[in-house]
Amino acid sequence: MKKLSLILLLLSTALAAQESQQETSTTYKKRVLESTEIDFLASYYTQEGDNAAVTGGIGTEELTDLTPTILVSIPLNDDDVLTIDASISAYTSASSSNVGPFDGNGPANPFVASSGASRQDVLTTVSGNYSHSSDDRNDIWSANVAVATEYDYFSVGFGGSYTKLFNEKNTEISVKANVFLDTWNAIYPTELRDQPSFIKFDDESRNSYSLGIGFSQILSKRMQGSLSLDVIQQEGLLSTPFQRVQFADVTDVIVQEFTLGDDVERLPDSRVKIAAGGRLHYYINEIFTVRTFYRYYIDDWGINSHTASIEIPIKITDKFTLYPSYRFYTQTAADYFAPFNEHLSTQDFYTSDYDLSDFDANQYGFGVSYTDIFAKMHIWKLGLKTIDLRFRQYERNSGLKASLFSGGFNFVMD
Incomplete structure (x- = not known):
């Protein structure tokens, strides 16, 4: 007993x-995130070209844009993270200034910027994202909401995503969905506003719905691959109200040195976009890694495009990495595109926006990053974790050239 x-x-x-x-x-x-992280980001974009859609496919495309951004990620507990993203995009555009081409001091000319109010604007965007991870970190749910506003545009967006990891976290499947509800405050070219025959858009809303599916797999100790599929449905006002079109079968009216618009861009009120892509990353050794990407895109407006890019991070020290990169892009023209003064007034849809034309583009990039996972360098209570500086040069065979300078500083709060 x-x-x-x-x-x-x-x-x-x-x-x-x-x-x-x-x-x-x-x-x-x-914990998913050990402590609060703050990112200070900024970019400066500049472009030039001679195919402005505002003036019907000819004219200056000169534009500059400065975008400061702050991104704050806050751990709410072991499993949940709240991320808040706020940015202000301040731009000056020579092409959009010609919505009102007769505001300048000299003769109106599509290749010369006017001094009207439309030459500059500010886009303000605020978004929030909440994510929750399961105890074993194999399931991640997230929800997001965003608001954006500028002088002639307002947008509200919301969505969510779910990610599942399995096979000892070597395999990942994700699905995401988003909805954007936008409203134009339509601004038309000055010469068309008071014309009795001009028809304004009766619906100034635009709704976009997107669904994305992703698959990622660790293929070996050195190689990782991923596949993605995105479908977007858009409905509503998909035309830009202040972009002009001149008709070949209508006599041109030229005031000073400026050809007046016969109408504004008219495009279908629906569009379906489908993009399928893949990434392959290969670790060569402690110094070199190769990152490749390819995407095929198609829509029901007649555009087909291919994107291919390669980036080769070069780790020169424990803390510094270089990022040379190259990207190639090619697309066919939309069914509704024609250059300046080549559309007919009998057509239902028409645009002279060269973003919808047939073109090839090359982008060359270079970047450098600094990483200190221990964040030894401090500014007040913030430990500097990473610095990232990038430059990209973009060139189209249509003549458009653009440069993008961007930088980011990531801090961890003590």
């Missing part, structure tokens, strides 16, 4: 210890 009591006592002690160990193992887990 004493032996039985001793056995029961040892068994109960062992079970209690096992339960305690299980509770400890389930309650202790690595």
